[in-house]
Amino acid sequence: MIDNFLRPAGSAFQTVADALRLLGVLSVVSALLFHGVTDAAIVAFALPGLMLPRFLGMRAWADVAVSATLLVAAWSNVVDLYRTVWWWDIPIHFFLAGALSVVAYVFCAHRGIVRAPGARGFTVTGAVVLTTAFGLALGAMWEMVEWFGYAYLADEIYVTYEDTVGDLAAGGLGALLAGVLMARGPELLLPAATLPARPAPAYRHR
Known part of the structure; x- marks a missing residue:
């Protein structure tokens, strides 16, 4: 993983x-x-999420998508977009959860915890x-x-029951669709060099 991070663009x-x-x-x-x-x-x-795609050797476009989504999500909090635009957090949670769930899966695959996309035993x-x-x-x-920030740091943080349920639902849907994308087309996210080799088909001699 460190070799991926240190490799020049x-x-x-x-x-x-x-x-x-x-x-x-x-x-x-x-x-x-x-x-x-x-x-x-x-x-x-957001910084760990910005670094992980590089460590994991994800394709550059996926790296850009994850990093841009994280920065937009973080700065939306800073400039108070979640409070001023009532629907803004729904697409943010959808795309952010989708992006990070794939990063989490690929990280676990690198550590041998789950089957890598395309590996023997991997299932959609x-x-x-x-x-x-x-x-x-x-x-x-x-x-x-x-909630912790609202309760102990700053009461201007926007926290409501309806907001929490909506955010979780949007994030779950985004993660589900991202999982389908990763499972159906792993080569879209990972270079061929990082994907497991597919076994060659066996031919019977007649």
Whole structure:
């Protein structure tokens, strides 16, 4: 994984993805200077997600999609879009949970916890169930963080029962669809070099 992270950018998309990672680091500093510690912590919460696609060797376009979604989600909190635009958090949770659930699955595959996409024993159903579970779990964790922030840090954080249920539903749906995409077309997310080799068909000699 470290070799993937240290490898120079090999395409324009990879350069954009690396630039988004740098922007994420600078965003923490900017949020701290101009918005305060709480907002800086929210942006910093996105940094692991910005780094993981590079470590995992995901395709550059997928790396860009994950990184851009994370930054939009983080800064939407800082500039208060979730409060001022009532529907804004629904698409954010949909796309963010979808992106991060796939990253979580690929990470587990790298660690040997689950079957890698395309490997022997990999099943579409299993992958979709797991990515959906990952998306729901990540959504629940985020709602806990929001509640903690509302209860102990800043009461202006927007937390309601209806908002929580809607966010979890949107995130679960996004994770499910992302799981289908990953399971049906793993080559869209991972370069051929990182996918397991498919066994050659066996021919019987007559």
